[in-house]
Each structure stands twice: as C-alpha cells, then as structure tokens.
Amino acid sequence: NVSSKLTCIKALFENYGFTDTQVSTLFKKYPFMITLKVDIAKPKLDFLHSFGFTSSDLCKVLADNGYVMRRSLENCLIPSCEILKGLLKDCKSVIVLVKKHPRVIKQDLRNSVVPNIELLRHYGVQNSRILAMLKQQPGTLLIGANRFKILVKEISEMGFDPGKIHFAGAITVWSGLSKETRERKLDLLRMWGWSDDEILLAFKKQPKIMISSEEKIEQVMDFLVNKMGWNASQISYRPLVMMHSLENWTMPRCLVVRFLLSKGVVEKNLTLSSFIRMSEDNFRKRFVDKFCVDFPEVITLYGGAEDNAQKFSRKITN
Template sequence: MDEVLVMIGFKKENFLKKQMILVRNNSSLLFGLLAGTSKISILLPPSNPLTSLRLFTSKADDLSPKTPFIVKYLVGSLGLSSSEADKCSKFLSHIKSPSKPDSVLQFFRKNGFTEANIKRIIRSHSRVLCAKVDSTLKPKFEVLRDLGFSDTQITKLVTANPLALNYLSYCNVRPRIEFFNTFIDSNDDILKALSRDTCLISSSMEKKMKPNIACMRECQFSDERIRALLINEGGRVIGRAPKFLKSIVKRVNELGVPPRSGMFYHTFRCLCGVSLDMFDAKIKLLGSLGFSQSELSAILKQPFIIRLSAKNLCEKVDFLVKEAGCELSYVSRHPSMIGLSMTKRLIPRHYVMQLIMERGLLKKKIGLFHFVSISERNFLKKYIFSFQQRMPELPNVYLSASAGKFLY
C-alpha cells in the first residue's frame, strides 16, 4: 500500500491525515472502514427533467382517488412525500386548480430557484402557493433588487427564511435596511441576519429596535459588537421588549461582571438567549454538582455554557470528574472544556492520552485541557503521527474511539 501511494505521488502522512479527518466526520463510514467493508454509493438524480416529471406523476397516481387535489398536486409537481404534502396542504385545501400554484412555481424557477430550493420553501411556507405573482411576489423581489441585493442573494434569503416573504414590502424593508446599514456595511452580512430571524423585519422599529440599540449604547458596546449581535443573535436581542434587555443588564451587573469589559458583552449576549429563570436554574444545577461560588464565577467566563442543556452539563461534568479524574477547581479554571463535544473531542482524546501515557510515550505529564483544546490538525501531528512508529495501531485506536469503539 505504501509503495502504491508513493508511486501515485502521495505522501503517506498527508494521505492518512486527510483520510482520518474525512472519516471522523462520518461515523457510519468509519465503522465500515474499520471492518474493511466500507462502500460509498453515489446516487445521482435523473439528468432528464422529463424523467423526474414522470417519477413525480407516478407517485401522484399511486394516491387514493379520495386524496385531496392539492395533496396530489404537491406530490406530482414537487415530488413531496404523501405525508409532507398532507402537512403542507393544511392551509391550501381551498385550491382546486393548478393555475395559481403553477404560476408561483414557474416564478420561482424563472428567478433561479432550484427544485430543492422550492421544496424547502413550500415545506416551510406552503401558503406562498396562494400568492399572486404580479401584485405580490414580483414587488417583493423588486424591493430587494432596488436595495442592492443580487438575484443570488435573494434566492439564498428566501430559501433560508421563506417567512421573510410576508414582510418584504417597500415601506417595511427599506427603512430597516437603511437602519441596519449604520452598523452593517455588507449586504452579505445583512442577508445572514435576515436569513436567521424574521424579527429583524417584523419587529417595530420605534418600540423595539431603536430603544434596544440605545440600551446597548448605554452599555458602551461598540458598533462592531452591536453589528455582531445583530448578525448572530438577531431577534433575541433587537426583537425583544426593551424592558427585557434592561433586566439582562441588571442581572449582568448583579453577577459582578465589570461594566465596559469584554466579559460584560459576552455575558449579556449569552443571557439574551435564555430566560432569567433558566439562567438561575443552570447556576443552581452547577452548584449542586459541587462547584463553589468562586468556581461558578470562573465558569461564567464562558457564559455560553449556560445555554447547554441540563443533561449535557451533567454528562460532561460527570465525565471530566469521574472518568478523566479532573478536580472541580481544574474544570472551573478551564470551563471551555464543558463546551466541547463528548463524542468528537473529550472521550476520544482522553482515551488516546491515557494510552500514550501508559506506554511511556510522553516525557512529562500533560493536563487534559491541553489535549482537548488544541486543533485537530495539531493533535494529529503531535500525538498520533509522531507516535505512530512506536505504536502503529494509534491511528486506528483514535478513529475507533471517535466512533465509540474502544480497541483496548
């Protein structure tokens, strides 16, 4: 095998590295590889659209004669399953003719939407099939084009967030885009924000957006941080009632986080994503796991941990303490470990760490935090490939551990 790789111009180490990274991202492929029976099947869609149409039509023909027209239409025209079509037909039972939905589908296709795009839109917002193309859909697309959005960007927005179509009127969107442009100077970033949250075009500017921006200004947040909040948190921040944001600011102050510090911003951002009751419950849970008040304060340096589920928190703390042998004080000093994946990072790397330490491959003891926090590339280089000559089975050990299978 090694000679073959050299002959075709591959370095063995680079080949194995790419293979490991690829396989770790697909555990089902991993099991097949370890068993020596892996097969990759590539299923190509029919290249001829007439073939697809015949396929969809045959599906519709298989339905019961009593099946409502719109269900048959969705199965036959879009290739939805009967259960998907039945769910989508909830608000479409009045449609008895294909003329209007046909015109909507044709409009999307003419505007560059793929069949996969259209199916996604209909699954999320089937009512769009009731829209009038000339008086409803065309003006909404024209508004976005007038504001500088390309056809590709419009396709991405509508596909990612079909409900945005309900709010894309000239008088509703234009002032919001102009308002966002004071913080976000890229249409791609505005697109990202709108794609994630309809609140950015549905919430009241005067009652919510402007007061909430003013609140963030009072917290001394820079334009760059306000921009990040709009893009990544959207309605969870700007779409809230202003009194909610003020209660968040009060809670962050009560936690003793220094105003105007980076931690104030990160804690504020985290709390905007959870209710105050949930936040208090997570703090109480961490306390019940044995963390002292000072250790809890250290953990809050990584406030995203509060967003983890109670089950997730308990499992990770239990693993770190009971399996990995970490002291609670060590975990509190390195709280980012709690945010790492159990199956992809904590368990396989801890397993490898134990093995190479037992084999005496390390000259000095290294803490778990170092093992689990370094990048995948550096981990493979420092602890897999560098020890492979003395422990040839190490790559397989790491791969199998990543799939939940332990060789020793």
C-alpha cells in the same frame, strides 16, 4: 375569482425570476401567499429588488421566511432595510445578512435593534462587537427593548466587562435560555460540586458553557470526575472542555494523557485545558506520534476512546 387571482399573483412572482416549481413550492409552504393582492405584493418586491436583492436572493429569503410578504412596506420593510444599511454601511452587506436571517426585516427595528444598540454603546461595548453580534446573532438584538435592558443589566451585575468580547456573547447565551432551563443547569453543576462562585467563573470564561445540554454536562462531568479522577472544582476553571465533543475530542485526549502520566513520561502539572485546546496536529505530535513506538497503546486509546474508556479505567486502578 380565486382562479384569476392565483394566476395574477403567480405571474407576479414569475416576473421576478421565480420558476414555476419555486412558486408552487412557495405557495405550498406559505398558503397565505395565494391570497396576496398584486397591488400590495408588487411594491414590496419592487422595493427589495431596487434595494439590490436579485431574483435568486428573493427566492431564498421568501423560501426561508415567506412571512416577510405580510409585513408593512412603509412601516417595516423600508425602515428596517434603511436602518440596517446605516449600520452596515452598504446594501450588499444588508442583503447578505437578510439572506442568512430573513427575520431581521420582519419587524420594526426602531423598537428593538436601534434602542438595543444604543444601550450597548452606553455600556461601552465596542461598535465592532455590536456589528459582529448583528451579523452573527441578530436574534439577540431583535429582543424587545425592555427585556433586552433587563438582560444587559443582569450580565453586567454578574461582573462581565462590557469592553471584553464575552459581554456580548453572554447576553446572547442568557437571552436564549428560559429561567427554568438556567436553573436546571445551575442545579446540575451544583450537584457535581461546583460552588456558585465557580459556576460564575466558568460562565465568565466561556459563556457558551450554558448552551451545553444537561445530558452533555452530565456525561462530561461523569467521565472527567468518575473515570478520569479529575477534581470537579478544577474543571470549573477549564470550562472549554464542555464545548468539545466528548467522544471525538475530550475522551481520547484525556485517555492518552492519563496513560502517559501513569508511565511518568509527561509532566505531572499538565493542566486539562492545555491539551484540550491544542490543535489536532499539535496534540498528535506531542502525545501520540512522540510516544507511539514505546507505547503503542496510545494509538489504540486515541483511535477508539469510547470503546476503551471503561477498560482503561480498570487498568489504571489495578
């Protein structure tokens, strides 16, 4: 009956080190587990345990993605773990990956990861970068082989060099955006005056620019163009500004530098990217600490950029 089946499957998990609370939580999150047959579930747990997963590892993996227990042992779990072991060279590395991304053993990697990696190698992507993609963004390599082939072709045709680091990064970014989302972001950048060539240049320099939300793109461009007076096209050459927090990084730095430029105490040819990419310590030493005695305003601007942005813009134009 149902009660005896529940008792048996609960006992199975407890035998693998799950506490009563962990089992209850697991069953509430994944009700299908209550109906698992012991003779089907046990070999899966046996295999994962023999592969090197500890009780703690299994608890984390199943808590994050209990649907692993629905996958075929022979057609999914075993081949997936063996494929990952072949790529990462040891079981420990596989376990680390699976704990972070349990979905990597939820599907037959022979239909995704294997052909996708072969394709990247065919294009000339370095093995170290492929493995970095597998460890950091495995979802990209889990895309079906046909769709992945189209994505790689699109990125290649944009002019990305397979030998450079941004090739893999661009594939990851592009794969995560629907066609509609891509077009909305492209149209927004065009609205701010970027040409298609400038958009492509920015994307090639910093693929993650397309991850920025439309709201953030709008806010950054509005601040840099309308409040700070930067040329929209020039910003396309420095897409890094889209990656930092506007309020906590870009805005205070721009306000301080613009103020110092108005006082003629820093070089006029200072580029946007040169001070945006500086470390916190270097920026403070070069633009805040150096001038705070003669111009105490820099401390206020750097510490309360958001509150002072509008007031400062009026001060500059007056």
